[in-house]
Amino acid sequence: MEGTHSSSMKQEPSATRKPAFSRQPPSPYRAETSQITNKAQTWGQESGPLTSSSGRERLKRHIEEVSGKVMIPDSWGQENLLTDWIDYSSFDKLLAPKGITSAREALIAEGRRACTSPHQRLRVESSC
Amino acid sequence: MGSSKTIVWFRRDLRIEDNPALAAAARDGCVFPVFIWCPKEEEQFYPGRVSRWWLKESLVHLGQSLKSLGAELVLIKTHSTVAALLDCIETTGATRVVFNRLYDPISLVRDHNIKEELVELGISVQSYNGDLLYEPWEIYDERGHAFTTFEAYWDKCLHMQMEPVSHLPPWRLVPAAGTVMKSSVEELGLEDEAEKSSNSLLGRGWSPGWSNADKALTEFAEHHLIDYVDCRLKVGTSTSLLSPYLHFGELSVRKVFQCVQLKQLLWAKEENLKGKESVTLFLKSIGLREYSRYLCFNFPFTHERSLLSNLKYFPWNDNQVRFKAWRQGRTGYPLVDAGMRELWATGWIHNRIRVIVSSFAVKVLLLPWRWGMKYFWDTLLDADLESDILGWQYISGSLPDGHELERLDSPEIQGSRFDPEGEYVRQWLPELARMPTEWIHHPWDATIAVLKAAGVELGINYPKPIIDLDLARERLMEAIFKMWELEAAARTSNTNGTNEVVVDNTDDSENLAIPKVVLKEKVTCLTNSSNDQRVPTNQYSQNNPAYRKRSKYMEDERPQPDKLHNDDNVVGTSRKDEDLSSTAESSSAKKQATSRCSFSVPQYCSSSEAKPMQGV
Numbered sequence: 001m002e003g004t005h006s007s008s009m010k011q012e013p014s015a016t017r018k019p020a021f022s023r024q025p026p027s028p029y030r031a032e033t034s035q036i037t038n039k040a041q042t043w044g045q046e047s048g049p050l051t052s053s054s055g056r057e058r059l060k061r062h063i064e065e066v067s068g069k070v071m072i073p074d075s076w077g078q079e080n081l082l083t084d085w086i087d088y089s090s091f092d093k094l095l096a097p098k099g100i101t102s103a104r105e106a107l108i109a110e111g112r113r114a115c116t117s118p119h120q121r122l123r124v125e126s127s128c
Numbered sequence: 129m130g131s132s133k134t135i136v137w138f139r140r141d142l143r144i145e146d147n148p149a150l151a152a153a154a155r156d157g158c159v160f161p162v163f164i165w166c167p168k169e170e171e172q173f174y175p176g177r178v179s180r181w182w183l184k185e186s187l188v189h190l191g192q193s194l195k196s197l198g199a200e201l202v203l204i205k206t207h208s209t210v211a212a213l214l215d216c217i218e219t220t221g222a223t224r225v226v227f228n229r230l231y232d233p234i235s236l237v238r239d240h241n242i243k244e245e246l247v248e249l250g251i252s253v254q255s256y257n258g259d260l261l262y263e264p265w266e267i268y269d270e271r272g273h274a275f276t277t278f279e280a281y282w283d284k285c286l287h288m289q290m291e292p293v294s295h296l297p298p299w300r301l302v303p304a305a306g307t308v309m310k311s312s313v314e315e316l317g318l319e320d321e322a323e324k325s326s327n328s329l330l331g332r333g334w335s336p337g338w339s340n341a342d343k344a345l346t347e348f349a350e351h352h353l354i355d356y357v358d359c360r361l362k363v364g365t366s367t368s369l370l371s372p373y374l375h376f377g378e379l380s381v382r383k384v385f386q387c388v389q390l391k392q393l394l395w396a397k398e399e400n401l402k403g404k405e406s407v408t409l410f411l412k413s414i415g416l417r418e419y420s421r422y423l424c425f426n427f428p429f430t431h432e433r434s435l436l437s438n439l440k441y442f443p444w445n446d447n448q449v450r451f452k453a454w455r456q457g458r459t460g461y462p463l464v465d466a467g468m469r470e471l472w473a474t475g476w477i478h479n480r481i482r483v484i485v486s487s488f489a490v491k492v493l494l495l496p497w498r499w500g501m502k503y504f505w506d507t508l509l510d511a512d513l514e515s516d517i518l519g520w521q522y523i524s525g526s527l528p529d530g531h532e533l534e535r536l537d538s539p540e541i542q543g544s545r546f547d548p549e550g551e552y553v554r555q556w557l558p559e560l561a562r563m564p565t566e567w568i569h570h571p572w573d574a575t576i577a578v579l580k581a582a583g584v585e586l587g588i589n590y591p592k593p594i595i596d597l598d599l600a601r602e603r604l605m606e607a608i609f610k611m612w613e614l615e616a617a618a619r620t621s622n623t624n625g626t627n628e629v630v631v632d633n634t635d636d637s638e639n640l641a642i643p644k645v646v647l648k649e650k651v652t653c654l655t656n657s658s659n660d661q662r663v664p665t666n667q668y669s670q671n672n673p674a675y676r677k678r679s680k681y682m683e684d685e686r687p688q689p690d691k692l693h694n695d696d697n698v699v700g701t702s703r704k705d706e707d708l709s710s711t712a713e714s715s716s717a718k719k720q721a722t723s724r725c726s727f728s729v730p731q732y733c734s735s736s737e738a739k740p741m742q743g744v
Contacts, residue, residue: 054347055335056366062333063474068558070469072456077177077322078506079448085498086446095233095517100428103240107229108265108647110255 132157133304135216137164137227138201139235141258141377142186143338144193144297148256149226154298160220160306161194162202163187164212165316169238173513176506177319178475181327182336184318186376189337191313199301205311210242212308217251220306225251228258228377231421232513233428259377260418261385262288264425265647272648274426281422282415295383330475334372334509341373349387354395356406363463363478364552368410371510372476374417385414420514426645441614443607445494453594454489455503457556460586460593462569463543464488466556475509480546484539487523491536492600494607497524534608536601543569559583559590 134153138161141147153159167174175183191201206212213225225246230239243253257263267284268274275281319327335344348368352359359365373379388407395403453459457468467481477485482504489500497520505511525533547553550568554561560568562582567574571584572593579586586592595603 055340055344056347056352056369058335059333059366059369059474059476062329063470063555065332066329066473067470067555068561070457070473070556072469072472074456076455076503076506078502079452081502082448082451082496082499083446085502086444086496096428097233097237099237099240100233103237104425104428106240106243107236107255111229111257111263111265114254114256 132224133220133222134159134224134226135222136161137225141228142190143378146295146380146383148258149228151298153226154301158302158304159199160216160222160304161199162216164204164206164209166206166209168207169209176511177323178330178507178509179511180318181330182372182509184313185336186378188313197301199303202310203316205316210245215308219308220304225253227255229255231425261381264422268647272646274645274647278419281419293382333474338378341378344370345379345384349391353391353406354403356410363480363546375510375512420518424514441611443610444496446496450493451495451499454493458591460591461539462553462557462560463539466553469556471507484542487537491604536604538597540570
């Protein structure tokens with residue numbers, strides 16, 4: 001298996017870190033926003049991988065490093081379960097757990113009730 | 129701010145922005161954020177290695193953010209989620225539990241049971257939509273029925289009104305005091321020692337966590353969205369790379385939608401055709417993610433009419449040697465092998481490749497689809513139950529707009545279309561690095577001299593094809609005939625037992641591929657969607673199984689614009705619209721022979737494309 005280095009998330013340089021909230025939408029709570037932005041910067045520093053290179057570049061670089069030497073292990077951890085996964089019915093059964101109909105109906109009812117609540121933040125309305 | 133104490137139960141909503149449950153709790157008083165890890169309740173869908181790695185990293189990230197806001201994220205490992213919640217309630221004196229909704233069948237039932245139990249004990253429980261643009265019961269046709277085709281569904285969605293939402297996180301969290309048996313992130317056991325070396329590879333390429341998701345969205349929208357239409361055409365390119373973030377709820381889909389809509393407005397004003405096409409395609413992939421939830425929720429699995437029922441009688445070839453060759457990227461078909469190696473090394477593959485490798489496993493190797501699904505489940509960073517189900521339906525013939533079961537694509541031809549220069553194959557298969565482009569996707573046809581010059585020794589340093597495609601086609605057709613026999617026998621047996629009449633090809637609702645699902649009893653006014661009427665009434669036929677044979681799949685293999693993936697292949701708007709329209713119509717007309725249960729879905733939501741929707 002290639003790549004035994006630990007995650008480089010905490011090893012990335014921090015000098016060029018950008019605020020996580022770089023695109024705050026206009027808000028009446030502007031004062032709060034700026035403070036939040038400061039906090040967000042703090043979180044970024046705490047949590048790591050805000051680097052000078054983008055996530056996309058990072059993935060690209062990673063691919064370039066590993067693509068020519070991928071060694072897929074001879075055994076897969078779940079290989080011994082393969083024979084248990086031929087039977088179709090157990091899977092189907094699992095996806096139709098007991099009580100799914102009532103759970104579904106209850107959620108629809110709750111969702112519709114919430115839609116009429118003034119506290120629901122997102123109101124989706126039909127076009128009619 | 130009120131004075132109540134609320135447990136905020138985090139699940140796949142690992143963010144602080146646009147998190148309705150967190151916002152509601154913060155508004156009303158003290159909060160007690162908790163993430164509960166209960167492997168027992170995950171059952172067979174216990175997350176795979178890479179998913180668990182992502183989850184672990186994301187929890188660390190979220191925990192730091194919540195701490196900065198004032199409340200610590202409590203991690204609990206347990207054998208019973210409800211017991212853990214009750215423990216939190218008892219220790220904090222909380223009177224309310226809030227969470228954002230999940231729609232997969234397993235979560236749906238679990239959440240319902242938990243809610244009932246808590247409510248019985250006098251606890252207030254409220255759930256919110258933090259995962260979707262539109263919840264499954266909000267979208268229906270003019271008769272109040274659930275949609276059964278993606279195009280009609282998405283068209284309706286796009287005509288819905290959506291109030292802008294503020295994505296700002298809570299300014300401050302007031303913690304609710306309480307002492308519970310909490311765990312460290314390591315103690316959750318999301319990653320065992322044996323997995324750490326493999327996972328470290330992932331850590332070099334990916335950055336989980338909500339603020340990294342935010343960065344990824346910004347970067348995509350500002351720099352790569354414009355090229356989305358091109359990225360879909362070529363393997364080896366990155367699409368949005370947002371799917372894992374969306375799966376774990378590190379990114380709000382509403383935020384993504386609104387961000388992209390702004391670009392849409394801008395590019396429309398500038399008459400930027402490519403930009404407009406890219407936005408339309410990208411939003412469709414978001415729509416497919418929504419649709420996977422919509423289908424699973426509105427047409428839940430039943431024993432009588434499974435979403436994948438046509439696979440029930442398929443005579444799989446449980447050949448572990450073949451499975452291993454597929455898994456290790458040693459099938460001798462370069463495009464398939466390159467895809468499987470990329471999957472292992474990065475935890476992510478392009479939508480196209482997902483379709484190609486999963487179709488190869490099922491159609492060429494006849495491997496049990498669950499093997500493929502389980503392997504994807506274990507290796508994809510964006511593994512997602514609803515998307516997976518949609519994807520396997522797509523390639524297995526369960527969807528009129530998807531592949532027919534008898535369709536078998538040639539990796540060689542797929543390679544010439546989606547990796548014309550062979551760059552992707554060369555990148556992941558160094559043993560073929562010097563192979564001329566002409567032969568890169570079918571080295572077995574090259575002369576000895578060409579192979580020698582390229583340093584390729586088939587059967588030595590690169591495998592010979594695991595099976596000849598013509599033979600694979602024969603085997604596939606044999607398997608399909610066998611499946612029909614078994615299905616017919618089972619139906620006859622069932623009919624005899626119940627004394628019912630089997631009616632084929634009628635408009636009888638009993639015999640409809642998809643039962644009607646009424647979401648609204650009476651609709652008083654019509655929508656303005658012209659596509660709402662595309663609900664199939666008669667899309668399947670099981671009375672004539674033997675019709676399409678070789679000629680059909682031979683036709684499918686011609687290197688022509690892929691009608692099933694037309695959205696991926698748009699060259700111009702008019703061309704795309706034409707394709708989409710013709711595909712929808714033809715799929716309705718052609719009648720599924722292989723499935724009694726034919727969901728009408730999108731042109732590109734495979735398991736493959738299913739993740740893709742995520743894989744946006």
